[in-house]
Amino acid sequence: MKIDLHTHSTAGSPCSIQTVEELVEEAADCLDAVCLTDHGSTAGAERALRISKELRFPVFIGVEAWCDEGHFLVFSTGRLPTGGPFSLQEVAEIGRADEPVIIPAPTYRNGGGEDTAGIVRRNRDLFAAIEVYNGNCGKFDIINILRLADELGLPGVGCSDSHGSGTVGVYYTEFEDEITSVEELIRAIKAGRCKPAGWSL
Ligand SMILES: [Zn+2]
Numbered sequence: 001m002k003i004d005l006h007t008h009s010t011a012g013s014p015c016s017i018q019t020v021e022e023l024v025e026e027a028a029d030c031l032d033a034v035c036l037t038d039h040g041s042t043a044g045a046e047r048a049l050r051i052s053k054e055l056r057f058p059v060f061i062g063v064e065a066w067c068d069e070g071h072f073l074v075f076s077t078g079r080l081p082t083g084g085p086f087s088l089q090e091v092a093e094i095g096r097a098d099e100p101v102i103i104p105a106p107t108y109r110n111g112g113g114e115d116t117a118g119i120v121r122r123n124r125d126l127f128a129a130i131e132v133y134n135g136n137c138g139k140f141d142i143i144n145i146l147r148l149a150d151e152l153g154l155p156g157v158g159c160s161d162s163h164g165s166g167t168v169g170v171y172y173t174e175f176e177d178e179i180t181s182v183e184e185l186i187r188a189i190k191a192g193r194c195k196p197a198g199w200s201l
Pocket residue numbers: 008013015016039163
């Protein structure tokens with residue numbers, strides 16, 4: 001099952017140029033499900049779930065959490081870290097009871113800031129997986145992240161990080177099982193029952 005775990009809409013991300021409806025309609029043409037992960041916001045969730053129902057196409061809601069250490073995809077069956085910035089530790093604690101899945105989205109942040117790999121290494125135990133493919137990254141970024149995932153023994157996921165038309169699903173994550181809820185999504189990622197993939201590979 002092809003799922004893009006990381007996308008943005010104008011409803012919750014000022015940097016995006018696609019509406020929730022445009023995003024979900026496009027995703028339905030090339031994927032089996034999509035996750036809406038706006039920057040520290042779930043403002044588009046209601047609309048996303050409405051169109052999901054209309055199209056009978058699964059949409060799961062997460063956030064790209066705003067942390068002092070960078071950006072992290074978070075999925076949880078309970079609270080999500082909206083707002084921010086938080087520390088990474090705070091994000092882990094917000095969802096502790098819900099066992100959130102936290103995925104570093106390390107390839108697209110901190111240009112010139114603290115070393116991305118160092119942050120991921122130091123916080124390794126908080127992560128269930130790492131975003132190895134990101135639609136906004138060049139080949140050499142991706143190679144570095146693949147090496148880091150290998151070094152840390154973290155499973156990789158693929159994501160478009162789509163902000164506008166024509167980019168959703170360029171990378172995605174292939175799941176072995178049928179995923180029908182955020183709970184199943186979390187369980188499959190934690191069990192490593194998925195692998196990164198993409199139309200552009
Ligand atoms: Zn953005």
